[in-house]
Amino acid sequence: MSDSPNVALIRRLYESGMAPEVTAEIMAPDLVWDITPGFPNSGAYHGWDSAAKDFFGKTMQTPRRS
Numbered sequence: 001m002s003d004s005p006n007v008a009l010i011r012r013l014y015e016s017g018m019a020p021e022v023t024a025e026i027m028a029p030d031l032v033w034d035i036t037p038g039f040p041n042s043g044a045y046h047g048w049d050s051a052a053k054d055f056f057g058k059t060m061q062t063p064r065r066s
Contacts, residue, residue: 024048 003011009026016022033051035042041058045051 020052023052027051 013022013026027048029047031046031048031051033045033055035045035055037043041055043055045055
């Protein structure tokens with residue numbers, strides 16, 4: 001049984017290890033990454049570049065609470 005187009009895209013993304021060039025190619029240009037208020041770095045991030053830099057970049061630098 002072959003993968004649906006959506007499953008194939010997600011498989012490609014995971015198999016790439018979230019490689020920046022693959023991620024940028026797969027994510028929709030009008031992507032909105034919306035993080036619920038109250039969570040660290042909450043807010044709406046428009047476009048993959050903003051989500052990657054402004055959300056994930058900050059999140060990866062935020063120390064975890066014990």
